[in-house]
Amino acid sequence: MTYNPPSDVMIYDTTLRDGEQTPGVTITTDEKITIAEKLDKLGVDVIELGFPAASPGEQRTFKEAAKIGFNAQISGLARALPQDIDKAIDSDADYIHTFIGTSPLHRDYKLKMSKEEILDKAVTAVEYIKDHGITAEFSCEDSTRTEIDYLLEVFSAVQEAKVDKINVPDTVGVTIPIKMNELITKINEKINVPISVHCHNDFGLAVANTLAAIEAGAKQAQCTINGLGERAGNASLEEIVMSLHKCYNINTNINSKLLVNTSETVSRITGVKMPPNKAIVGENAFAHEAGIHVQGILANSETYEALNPEEVGHKRRIVLGKLTGANAIEAKLEEYNINLNKNQFDELFKKVKALGDAGKTITDLDFRSVAEAIQGKPTQERIKLLGISVMTGDNTLPTATVKLDIDGTVKNHAETGVGPVDASLKAIQSLVGEIVDIHLEEYHIEAITGGTNALAEVFVISTDENNNKATGRATDEDIVKASIDAIISSVNKILMLRE
Ligand code: KIV
Numbered sequence: 001m002t003y004n005p006p007s008d009v010m011i012y013d014t015t016l017r018d019g020e021q022t023p024g025v026t027i028t029t030d031e032k033i034t035i036a037e038k039l040d041k042l043g044v045d046v047i048e049l050g051f052p053a054a055s056p057g058e059q060r061t062f063k064e065a066a067k068i069g070f071n072a073q074i075s076g077l078a079r080a081l082p083q084d085i086d087k088a089i090d091s092d093a094d095y096i097h098t099f100i101g102t103s104p105l106h107r108d109y110k111l112k113m114s115k116e117e118i119l120d121k122a123v124t125a126v127e128y129i130k131d132h133g134i135t136a137e138f139s140c141e142d143s144t145r146t147e148i149d150y151l152l153e154v155f156s157a158v159q160e161a162k163v164d165k166i167n168v169p170d171t172v173g174v175t176i177p178i179k180m181n182e183l184i185t186k187i188n189e190k191i192n193v194p195i196s197v198h199c200h201n202d203f204g205l206a207v208a209n210t211l212a213a214i215e216a217g218a219k220q221a222q223c224t225i226n227g228l229g230e231r232a233g234n235a236s237l238e239e240i241v242m243s244l245h246k247c248y249n250i251n252t253n254i255n256s257k258l259l260v261n262t263s264e265t266v267s268r269i270t271g272v273k274m275p276p277n278k279a280i281v282g283e284n285a286f287a288h289e290a291g292i293h294v295q296g297i298l299a300n301s302e303t304y305e306a307l308n309p310e311e312v313g314h315k316r317r318i319v320l321g322k323l324t325g326a327n328a329i330e331a332k333l334e335e336y337n338i339n340l341n342k343n344q345f346d347e348l349f350k351k352v353k354a355l356g357d358a359g360k361t362i363t364d365l366d367f368r369s370v371a372e373a374i375q376g377k378p379t380q381e382r383i384k385l386l387g388i389s390v391m392t393g394d395n396t397l398p399t400a401t402v403k404l405d406i407d408g409t410v411k412n413h414a415e416t417g418v419g420p421v422d423a424s425l426k427a428i429q430s431l432v433g434e435i436v437d438i439h440l441e442e443y444h445i446e447a448i449t450g451g452t453n454a455l456a457e458v459f460v461i462s463t464d465e466n467n468n469k470a471t472g473r474a475t476d477e478d479i480v481k482a483s484i485d486a487i488i489s490s491v492n493k494i495l496m497l498r499e
């Protein structure tokens with residue numbers, strides 16, 4: 001195994017091209033520009049903005065980007081065909097990433113071309129790009145399933161044609177770190193242009209394979225924010241960058257403090273939510289629940305954290321649940337400036353454990369309202385439900401009229417929605433809109449008794465514009481009433497924080 005990593009690695013971001021190939025994701029021109037601006041601030045070296053030959057919309061996106069003038073180079077993907085390359089040139093791309101399949105599967109089934117024909121297309125494409133004075137990166141698609149002698153022959157030929165970088169894609173994510181390391185070692189012995197890698201995550205090895213390639217001397221990682229991409233996705237930019245910085249002491253131009261913000265923007269625009277346990281950017285990446293861990297964290301955060309959350313723009317969170325220890329409760333009470341005597345503290349401790357044992361989510365605001373109730377502080381309900389009326393049916397637009405008392409003033413509002421609960425939520429959002437911008441993050445409904453008159457239990461998590469979260473729970477025979485009560489209870493908890 002070779003260990004010969006460079007001191008600096010270039011980051012080629014393909015969120016807006018391979019990432020857009022995530023099933024179900026399409027990104028408009030305006031959205032691409034918003035993400036590209038974030039990537040540029042983040043410090044990526046190259047932004048693969050899209051595939052200009054795919055559509056006039058893609059070409060417009062490149063023209064827009066050229067007008068803005070990013071620090072990063074703006075790359076367009078092109079098959080090794082003059083018509084694709086022309087589209088990229090006409091769209092003002094300043095970097096072209098051209099590719100052709102080289103593995104037996106691609107040669108025989110997809111392209112139906114001989115090795116010689118493929119080699120010829122690769123060389124012609126690179127020469128054509130270079131004749132236009134544009135940076136050329138060339139990929140042998142499915143490199144990891146291509147015979148090594150032929151792979152080296154193609155890479156040598158494009159090197160002669162003056163390619164600027166070669167890229168080694170593990171197109172279907174089938175390699176393993178040791179094989180990737182061997183492959184890059186062999187290519188590095190023969191080829192004198194910077195080597196890039198592009199790893200897919202079909203076996204969850206994309207980041208490990210990328211790092212193995214860098215250990216063998218690869219100088220660039222192609223990757224995506226949040227690991228988006230075709231099928232199981234590509235290697236995740238945030239995981240590669242933080243591993244390079246922290247585990248290898250290798251530099252990149254990335255400003256790691258912007259990683260979480262960039263990840264959130266990409267997640268919001270693409271609609272692909274991150275699992276809470278996603279490394280680096282997931283909601284739980286710096287959350288601690290177990291009493292033993294929290295005790296360690298409060299004494300010295302390095303006991304249970306591999307890196308400081310601030311380094312990636314994240315926040316440490318102490319989560320309450322059945323594993324919570326007294327230390328965590330004391331820390332939270334101190335944070336909220338709540339003083340409890342010994343009996344009150346014990347009662348609160350028991351309550352937190354009981355909620356955790358019952359599998360209930362306890363947000364910080366829930367904790368605060370339970371602690372203040374135990375302390376004897378009267379619960380403030382700034383919003384009270386005075387009445388609801390809903391209209392729904394087969395050929396009727398579901399409509400809800402909600403009447404609320406907000407800080408002593410009575411207000412009414414009607415809204416329509418996809419159903420009566422949706423219409424009621426919109427009416428509440430509009431009624432409380434002047435004091436808080438409420439969104440529903442979770443909504444669950446469960447029938448807790450049988451029959452058509454079953455009691456329905458509704459559980460919600462609401463968030464405000466500052467991402468404060470509060471749960472609400474309510475039970476009623478009428479699901480609309482239970483939903484509204486749960487929403488209002490969560491909104492009252494959020495408003496408590498503002499006092
Ligand atoms: O996965 C792949 O092989 C690709 C190429 C276009 C580089 O995305």
Ligand code: ZN
Pocket residue numbers: 018169171198200230
């Ligand atoms: Zn790919």
